[in-house]
Amino acid sequence: MKIVIRTLLIPLLFALFVSGCATAGGSNITEERNTSENGGRAITILANLHTTIVPSDRIETMIEERTGALLTIQWVPDGSYEEKVNAALATETLPQAVFLKNGASLLTFRSAIRNGQFWEIGPLLSDYANLSRLKQEVLDNTSVDGKIYGLYQERPLSRQGIIYRKDWADRLGLAAPASIEELYTMIERFTNGDPDGNGIQDTIGLTDRNDLVYGAFKTISSYFGTPNGWGEKGGRLLPEFMFPEYKDTMDFFRRLHREGLINEAFPVTGKTDQQELFIQGKAGVYIGALGDAVSLHAKLSEIEPLAELDAQNRVRGPKGYGVWSTPGYGSVVLFPKSAIDTEEKLREVLAFFDRLMEPDLANLVYWGIEGEHYELAESKAVPITDYEKLNNEVRPYLALQVGGDRSIPEMLDVGMSLPVRAKAEELVKDNENILIHDPTVSLDSATYIDKGERLIEFISDATYYYILGDIDAAGFDSAVGKWRQEGGDQMIEEFTQAYKRKQTAPVHR
Numbered sequence: 001m002k003i004v005i006r007t008l009l010i011p012l013l014f015a016l017f018v019s020g021c022a023t024a025g026g027s028n029i030t031e032e033r034n035t036s037e038n039g040g041r042a043i044t045i046l047a048n049l050h051t052t053i054v055p056s057d058r059i060e061t062m063i064e065e066r067t068g069a070l071l072t073i074q075w076v077p078d079g080s081y082e083e084k085v086n087a088a089l090a091t092e093t094l095p096q097a098v099f100l101k102n103g104a105s106l107l108t109f110r111s112a113i114r115n116g117q118f119w120e121i122g123p124l125l126s127d128y129a130n131l132s133r134l135k136q137e138v139l140d141n142t143s144v145d146g147k148i149y150g151l152y153q154e155r156p157l158s159r160q161g162i163i164y165r166k167d168w169a170d171r172l173g174l175a176a177p178a179s180i181e182e183l184y185t186m187i188e189r190f191t192n193g194d195p196d197g198n199g200i201q202d203t204i205g206l207t208d209r210n211d212l213v214y215g216a217f218k219t220i221s222s223y224f225g226t227p228n229g230w231g232e233k234g235g236r237l238l239p240e241f242m243f244p245e246y247k248d249t250m251d252f253f254r255r256l257h258r259e260g261l262i263n264e265a266f267p268v269t270g271k272t273d274q275q276e277l278f279i280q281g282k283a284g285v286y287i288g289a290l291g292d293a294v295s296l297h298a299k300l301s302e303i304e305p306l307a308e309l310d311a312q313n314r315v316r317g318p319k320g321y322g323v324w325s326t327p328g329y330g331s332v333v334l335f336p337k338s339a340i341d342t343e344e345k346l347r348e349v350l351a352f353f354d355r356l357m358e359p360d361l362a363n364l365v366y367w368g369i370e371g372e373h374y375e376l377a378e379s380k381a382v383p384i385t386d387y388e389k390l391n392n393e394v395r396p397y398l399a400l401q402v403g404g405d406r407s408i409p410e411m412l413d414v415g416m417s418l419p420v421r422a423k424a425e426e427l428v429k430d431n432e433n434i435l436i437h438d439p440t441v442s443l444d445s446a447t448y449i450d451k452g453e454r455l456i457e458f459i460s461d462a463t464y465y466y467i468l469g470d471i472d473a474a475g476f477d478s479a480v481g482k483w484r485q486e487g488g489d490q491m492i493e494e495f496t497q498a499y500k501r502k503q504t505a506p507v508h509r
Contacts, residue, residue, distance in 0.1 A: 042070045043352050044095030044339065046085065047399040048331070049075040055396040059364060063400075067355045075396065089117070094336040096349050099153075099399060103441070106142060106150070106332050108449060113144045119335045119346050122148030128350060130357035133407045138328035141441045146502070151353055152329035154404025158431035160219040160323050161313035161424070163293045165284040167306065168195035176312040180223050180252070183285075183315055190284035191261045206256060207283035208266040209274035212460055215266075216287035218324055221249040222436055225319030229438035230495060237439060237495045239488070241459050241480060245318075250476070253467045267464045279303065290424040297420060309420045313427040314434065325435040333402065353402050359410035365401050367412060368394035382415035443502065445494035451487040458483045 054075045064071055074095065076084045081101050088094045089112060100106050112118065122139070125131045131151065139148050162177065164186065169175070172193050177183035187205030189195065195203055208216045222228070226245035230237045240246050256262040263269060263277060275292070277283040279299045286296065290311055300307050314321050333353070340346045355361060367374045367381045373394050374381040383390065405411045414425070445452070462479030465471045471479075480488075 041068065041348055041352075042072065043097065043349060044072045044074075045097045045099070045400070046074050046076065046088070046095050047099050047396075048078055048081045048101055049396055049399070050078050051391045051396050053392060056393050059368065059394065059397050062364060062369075063356075063361060066361060067352055069352050073400075089336075092336075092338040094339055096339045096345075097333050097335060097353075099331050099333045100150075102331060103141075103327050103329070109334065110144050110444060113149050113334075117337060118149050119337060119340065119343075120147050120149055121151070121335065121346070121350065124347065124350060127347075128354040130354045130403070130408070131350065133357075134403055135328065135407055141327035142329060142332050143442050150332035150334045151402045152333075153331045153398075153401050154406055155326060155328060155330040156428050156431070157325045157328050157435055158323045159289040159291060159428050160222070160431070161287070161290040161311055161427050162219075162315070163278075163286045163288075163290065163296060163309055163311050163420075163424075165190070165195065166308040166310035168284045169310070170308075171195055171197060176310060177315060178312075179316040180220075183220075183223075184252070184255075187256065187261050187285055188259070191259075195284055196281060202282070204263055204277070204283045205261045206285045206287070207263055207274050207277040208287070209269045209271050210267050211271070212463060214288060215274075217249065217253065217463075219287050220252060221246060222322045222324045223315045223317040224248045224252070225317050225322060226436075227438075228324040228436040230440045232439065232499075235496075236492060237499050238492060239459075239483075241463070247473070247476070248318075250463060250466050254469065257467055258469065267468065275299075281307070290427055293420045293424045294418065297418060311420055311424045311427055313431055321434040322436045323431050323434055325437050327438070327441045331399075356400065357403050357408055359408065362401070362403070362408045362410075363412050365397045376412075377415045379412075380415035381412040439499060440495050443495055443498040445491050445498065447487045447490040447494055452491065455483050455486055455488060455491075458486070 060071055060073065063069070072095070078101075082105060085094075085098060085100070085105070088098075089109075100109065109118075122143075125134065125148070134151065135154075138152055138154065142148065142150050142152055162183070164176075168190055169186065172189050172195055174186050174189060175182075177186050190203060190205035192201065194201065206216060212218060221240070224245040226243055226249060227238075227240045230239055231243060232238075233243070253262070257264070257266075263274070263283065266274070275286070275296060278286045278296055281300070281304055286292065290313065293309055293311055297307075297309050300309070313323065335346060335349060340349060356365065363381070367383065368390065370376060372384075373390060374383045376382070405413075414421075458479045462471065462476050466473075466476045484492075
């Protein structure tokens with residue numbers, strides 16, 4: 001399995017290298033344009049570039065005109081972003097605003113934060129009309145020792161759910177699955193019940209991929225009541241795979257695999273191939289981000305114009321309803337003291353980001369320019385279908401976003417002509433009523449930072465081996481034992497102690 005994955009990664013890494021070379025020149029052009037102008041306050045930013053080319057500077061220029069700032073944005077390709085940030089931190093050459101790649105990056109920066117290399121901004125947020133509206137629960141998830149050092153880019157707390165072929169379900173007399181048993185029934189009938197009506201047994205129920213988090217496994221594990229990442233038991237925090245509900249989930253997948261109800265090679269199947277099985281009408285259930293319903297429908301309808309999709313989020317398990325939660329942010333922006341030497345300058349930078357949360361700029365950064373990148377229909381934004389234009393001119397600027405529609409009520413909603421898209425949006429909001437939170441989000445474990453990513457491979461591999469029938473329960477327990485011996489027990493102790501300290505520590509804003 002690992003050989004196959006590495007083989008697939010080689011061309012991807014090469015592409016990232018090429019895009020990095022192509023991007024460097026664009027960043028220099030941006031810097032030269034800004035440094036040659038006079039007036040306004042200069043704001044320097046390091047931003048993650050998820051597209052292959054540096055965006056056109058039209059939106060950047062409009063931001064400058066409306067804020068009075070002169071922006072120097074250094075766009076760094078996603079594949080080399082963390083390396084760039086770490087190198088700049090080591091050489092004290094970070095700009096005034098640094099967007100970290102994700103929550104894992106924030107975890108590795110906690111030591112630098114504690115060493116005083118970044119400004120604490122929590123006490124200042126109340127001085128800004130828009131920044132003060134950032135959600136306290138999400139700020140708490142970014143905190144270090146109860147103190148706030150960063151602004152966040154908002155993400156839904158849970159996008160996870162089920163997308164399925166409604167036309168298949170209607171043909172077989174199946175309703176939306178409301179329990180784990182009903183979910184199994186749908187998957188089984190979509191495999192064995194000739195749901196496409198062609199008289200041939202050529203479909204499978206569930207299409208999945210080699211991702212235990214964003215694929216189907218973790219979401220179904222939530223339905224069984226498994227803790228999210230870590231859970232409390234007997235006064236200690238333990239990893240999710242040490243709870244019986246995790247094994248119940250493995251047993252569920254083992255049954256699906258044994259009965260041929262899931263794509264057999266899912267442990268080595270990428271997301272594109274997983275979705276292709278759904279798009280080609282070979283599978284009827286897709287479990288992952290509910291927003292994927294839009295692209296799945298668009299591609300499926302080209303092949304089967306009469307196909308219908310539906311979505312579901314509430315699946316009752318032994319403990320009722322639940323779905324795993326993210327920390328509520330995709331990235332955090334920090335403010336280095338090496339680039340901002342006074343509180344006065346810090347306040348100027350914060351004022352810029354406060355202005356970015358005004359509806360006109362928030363919508364510009366998110367949607368682009370009205371009439372070019374989207375149209376208004378009944379006061380909602382309907383994006384153009386030219387995805388290349390959006391990727392080249394708008395999408396990169398999402399890297400500058402602060403907050404989101406939960407903290408900026410005036411942001412435009414998306415115009416939804418597709419019923420399943422509207423339903424998916426409603427289910428994402430409903431997920432907030434049944435969240436399972438990870439108690440370690442803002443906690444520290446030095447061992448986790450040092451060894452966590454490597455050690456979790458023991459569990460990931462053992463999970464797949466168990467599902468495929470290559471090992472039994474004793475074999476899985478052996479992998480857990482190895483995890484504990486190699487540093488897992490130390491992680492348990494460190495997270496437990498940090499959790500207890502948090503319970504008694506005052507919260508700073």
